[in-house]
Amino acid sequence: MRDLLIRGGRVVDPASGLDAVRDVLLRDGKVAAAEPPGKIPAAEAEVFEAAGLVVAPGLVDIHVHLREPGQGYKETIATGTAAAAAGGFTSVCAMPNTTPVNDSPEIVRWMQAPERGAAVRVFPIAAATRGSGGEVLTDYRALRDAGAVAVTDDGKPILGDAIMLEALKAAAKAGLPVIQHAEDTRRTGGCSMNGGTLAFRLGLRGMPVEAESGLVERDLLLLKKVKGGHLHVAHLSTAKALEAVRAARKAGLRATCEVTPHHFALTEERIGLYDTNAKMNPPLRAQSDQAAMVEGILDGTVDAIATDHAPHAAHEKEQEFDRAPNGITGLETALGLALDVLYRQHGMKLSDVLALLTSRPAHTLELKGRGTLAPGSAGDVVVFDPEARWVFRAAESRSKSKNTPFDGWELQGSVRLTVSEGRIVYRR
């Protein structure tokens, strides 16, 4: 592999606090050096001129659905990671709600095999219980040894107190976090959106915010009993649940959380006249919850921005609202939304925004050597123009599915180059 020299860009590496013009050299799939301009000889290297652009660690998404094995008509590991590359992501953590459920070391290895044709690095997250049935724990050590970075029954929350406690204990022993999709499904039967006045107006059944916060509060009580336990709350969407995480952290618990771009950028009003591209779980919430997500990001309570990239075929989404599946794609719009909402509208520092997309998610799931440009770490880099405004077109998406509520949206910051382990995987 030829060396790659990314020259003259503004290097923002939140992990080390670096924010300065540097040349970055990638060699043998790793970061070899980041030096002041002109210090690294170009020699045999391929050169990318990055003057005026931001050079950052490749983005890390700790919550995606790549749909393989079993649902290749929605997405494959190849198409999903191509979309990731176009969005600047070089590490994606794939959820286990595949067909069959990823609850075995064999599937964990199958997902990482070169035959899958992944453009960027895939880190499988394995099922916390067999078949995500919520009854019998999977073998966490074996899953970890095969490459799993966390366990979860995403989409099927672990409701039983005893099994959740058991999961937290076993995961602590294996050194893995337990990720919970926090939804008390006993309170959300038949619901397809957020509870409240809009749900009433649309004649749809609404999920109360307490269905999320109640389960987060329960999980935190259980976490207290587990020495060395780590609970990660997936796609947190309510002010109440955020408050619970904030309090638990103050009390010294290892509780982390992620927020999706759609939950900080949109409210339930986006549903409009039953647009199923605004249907996901957790649902888009009221304006007060959206504002709380932004606040939680600004004050540091939120550890990561994660997309919950959830591709579905057009024929599945072009159904009655109650019948359409939950989820939207997100890999190609995440950076643009984060820069537009957090950096441009809320004045958040660029390095703080990037930390939520690089060093902090990598730290949350302990992805060693990812989300940083420190010499010796993986040669994962994104180069983007932070001030460019551009219009996202779903039809041009690399994902196999086009179910996005952001079709036609003007976004901030366009990706110019994505490098995964030293290889250029996206360029424009």
Next chain:
Amino acid sequence: MADQERSEEMAKTRNSSRETQESFTPSFFQQPIHPGSAISAADFSVAEVRRILESADVLEKEDPLRRMKRLAKRRVALLFYESSTRTRTSFELAAKALGADTTLVSSLSSSIEKGESLKDTGITLKALGAECVILRSPYSGAPYLLARATGLPVLNAGDGMAEHPSQALLDLRTILQFLEMRAGKLSEKTLRGVTVTICGDILHSRVARSNALLLPRLGAKVVFCGPVELLPESAVGLGPGTVIERDFETALRESQIVMMLRIQAERLAGLQLDLDEYRRRYQANGERIAAHAPRAAILHPGPIIRGMEITSEVADGPQSAIAAQVHNGVPVRMALVARALKGGGR
């Protein structure tokens, strides 16, 4: 060089024109809704409501043979995913009275049973020549899906818990008749000072929603009444002009119009309700109506569960406007079908 420049220029033009074309391709959810559709009671302006009710008056009085020529041999499909007596029959009679050919597709006798989607069913009906589809669906918002998929005017004959706009229009016609007001004078002030109480299972009622979206815009005050299980506080979010009153008798005392609703057992979804307690607090019975609303008109969209939300002496009594409601179904739906297919009626 000049040639090369020119061909590059042309290539650029081609590219940009392709891009422009692509950027204007609307996605499924951006497809326009045919303006002849009637999906939500909120879609009609006051002037449009007036035109529809005037049209109903004209069509009702018109010579039947002349009326048959208005939509002679036009094709109207009735697509019913839920059972219905009044709405289906009156829509069908209305379309036929205008001369249209109608065809009924219901979920039990069609390919819907085999798993055909609403979108594909709509495309099929359009290919068979349907020019307007009247849809009843158990799913809220289904008419928008059908309208986007077909581009045809879609008349909403009830969608899930969301809306039943033709019912709200015929209720309005009934209310105006009771108050001895003419449709031609209809304005934002017509129903000023009029209180309409809607009592019962508001949560699951598309009739309640459509009426609450329509009547306040004509000046009426709508009072929702019922227990919290069937009437959540979020109901007032429907818009200005709607309030909640938990005490039925208090609501009755200020009402000129009382609309009773059935408890929709099929949509209760596990909800437990003490029916004896419900009857005690919310039933429209002779004694209660005589004591608290002796001059009000009593409406009910049907089906009636006698002995539950309303007793026979009230449903069949002198204050009952239930038969008038059913009667008004045909002229109002004639006006809606004529509007959808530009069949006149003014």
